Amino acid sequence: MNIQDMILTLQNHWSNQGCLLMQAYDTEKGAGTMSPMTLLRSLGPEPWNVAYVEPSRRPADGRYGQNPNRLYQHHQFQVIMKPSPDNIQELYLDSLRALGIDPSQHDIRFVEDNWENPTLGAAGLGWEVWLDGMEITQFTYFQQIGGLEARPVSAEITYGLERLASYIQDKENVFELEWTSGVTVGDIFMQPEYEHSIYTFEESDETMLFNLFSTYEKEAERIMEKGLVFPAYDYVLKCSHTFNLLDAKGVISVTERTGYISRVRNLARKIAKTYVEERERLGFPMLAKEVENHE
């Protein structure tokens, strides 16, 4: 099964479980969790079920397209279900069956793995899911987001698409994976991988990046004061990516590093709090909708 078909299959499966199908969010980010579709929506009492593909940038993992396993940018298929349904594990295993993986012919295990993202004040408990020894999914019950307790609890399922594809297609080099019939990952992503690595490690303009970080941070602060949660959060994402670029370049010293992380965390906390307040002010509309649907 090629990656395109995997995406279609997963979308179909989760759509049938009542998930909204969203598109990737248009700001650079390190993981699908950071999309507002997850990070903000998993806050507060409103139900939320969503699935989307998220291209995730990890500048420090760039390898000029030379490493068969590491990428500047990989793809995650992200599912959020809030509150987590009682049969969420079964729903997940059904998605593997849909991808043609018959659990009885493999060794599938849920191995303890607790997730924490201090920058976002977020933490959860769960597992990494092993398929014949390979970690293919991160499965997490959110306990805390932006420093706030997650209630009700969301289940987050994050498939590493390239990983999973390398198993399904039995390929050892990520660039040889078939995106769709006749087109490989290498065809599409080799050039950007190479160029982004050059940019990240050699060509990026540190002075400009430092300036951008401060500018984005100030703007986030400013518009948050006005209660504009989503635009403010976009600037937090920009801060985070800018920080990752600086960090990958190796120009952030120890003391600065801790400082930067706590600056982003403080912003994330404020936004989380403001988001819940804004939703409350609006009367938690998705909650009302749920009641309506049940009537």
Added chain:
Amino acid sequence: MSKTVLFELGVEELPARFIDDALQQLELKTETWFREQRIPYGEVKGFATPRRLAVQISDVAEKQPDIEEEAKGPAKKIALDENGEWTKAAVGFSKGQGKDVEDIYFKEVKGTEYVHVSKFIQGEETKELLQDFRSVFLSITFSKNMRWGSYDLRYARPIRWMVALFGEEIIPFTIENVTTDRITYGHRFLGDKASLRSAEIYEEVLNDEYVISNVTKRKNAIREQLLTLEENKGWKLIIDEELLTEVTHLVEYPTVFFGAYNEEFLELPEEALITSMKEHQRYFPVRSQEGALLPYFVGVRNGDDKHLDTVSRGNEKVLKARLKDAQFFYEEDQKGTIDQKLEKLSRMVYQVELGTLADKVKRIRAITGKISEWLNLNDLEKQQAERAAEICKFDLVTQMVDEFTELQGVMGEKYARLFGEEEAVARAINEHYMPRQANGALPSSTIGSIVSIADKLDTIVGSISIGIIPTGSQDPYGLRRQALGVLQTLQSQQWNIPVEKLIDLVHQFYRELNLPTRTEEEVHQDLHEFFKLRAAYLLREKGIDPDIVEATLTNGVQNFAATIEKAKLLVDKRQDPTFKYVHEALGRVLNLAKKADAVEAKPKYFENDSEVRLYEAFKLVHPEYVQAMQEDSPSQALEKLSELASPIHDFFDGTMVMAEDEKVRNNRLGLLSQIAADIKEFADLNAIEWKQQF
């Protein structure tokens, strides 16, 4: 008629590390619950897999036994008025006991007659009482809990089903949205859900559904399969018990499989290969009969032996990717020079308040230099110690250690050799992390020991300076283990360096750093107390009684090797009937000296022979005692003090210490306090319970 009881809690996969402890809690709490409920029962048997915790109790009585209980009321003269009628007190008592005055009888207690009634308490139905068992499930504690869905409960993982049976009957109770039933669930992929007709058949029914619920049986099944494979292949497997336990708790139905990896990876350091296999993939590494690592691994699958090839091929692929990474790291790490790597340490935080790793290394070098001086090392050794201290942390910037933290030091040693460092230096890099766990191997070389002590002291003093002090079970930085390591290393090297001198040296460096630490006095006191407690712990571990431990540590830890010898000596002396004469003499001196200022005694104020003789004896013994202490020979020192026993006894027999004349009195007290100072320096003999045990 008795019946079997079964409780099963079905959960989403529990963390493997929780399971043994949770099962033990469940078994203990079950016994306690049945005892408290006064329900007679036979045997408690626990079961646990990643997806369930269960307990089966045999021969459970159908009801609590009835009991006959006697209640004592007021005295007879209060219970009856002058007319022989029941008083209000008597009526009130009988009513309060649910009885009538007619049920009252009298019984004598200590010569007085009291009102009594006899009460019959009917035992309750077990079936009813068992509904409270949910409290047992809820009382199990885990080191990490979570919430799920919209529920309030916090537990290790979500609860998905419960079985509760008394014989064939369901015992109803509910936890959140889950209500008890007779339905259990088999293996996720091979088994099915199954209805339990009765509590006894639990284990068999689950067996049919591909779940080995008994932990020991499951573990033994894996062990047997491993041994069979070992024999068939002529291999030697590295079967680590901790890994075996973990793997046991990752599967419900184990099947052992093996896979291979490319021989080229055998060029990697063995430790890196083993860590990749064990820590990351939970495989058992394979050796030949001769002990050489072979390019195979053995894993345990959660399932049967069908399609085992697929599983094995998948695992091979994963391991290959991991080893390729390791190989890449190994090659990359060998590029450049050690000094280039050292530069990066200034960019790595050690502790926010305590600076970077480069700062830490600077301190380790300074401490190492001082210790080398104190030990009178020769120039070559001094140079090697200095170099070892300088590069002891360089491997922390290598990619291999970044990936496999547990290989810190191990890789440092290997890389240092490849970079052409001297053997003693390379070895010290690895040894300076020792002991790696409580009672682990100690550094064996001189230089390894010095750097190990320097590093640990720096960590301890630094942490305590900024207020990180272990309390109760909280010791996240392992400071206790490290302090024990320092003491054990000092002992094993037989170094004559007082612990307090080391602590003060390192504390001095911190003072010069002007860190935002706590006050000097607080830190000083905490450090001395911290090491004293560790030393006391080690002495107790050697079987030395608490009173002798206290007596020996009265002046601090000092030279730990000598302190141990001293404590052992005192243990022997307590058993020695002839020592009574000595400790009584020395003890009396200590007692009286409490009242005195330590002024030097002057011969001109002596009035009798016995005090002159004691004075002269002390003049003779004192320098010899001081020398023995300096040479760290406690037995010699005590022997010298013992020589004073006879003159001391004579002194007390022939002298009134508290003489009328103040000058004479103070002179006598002065003499005693001089002697007491020597005794106290040895040990506080009066802290010892001298009642001899023969």
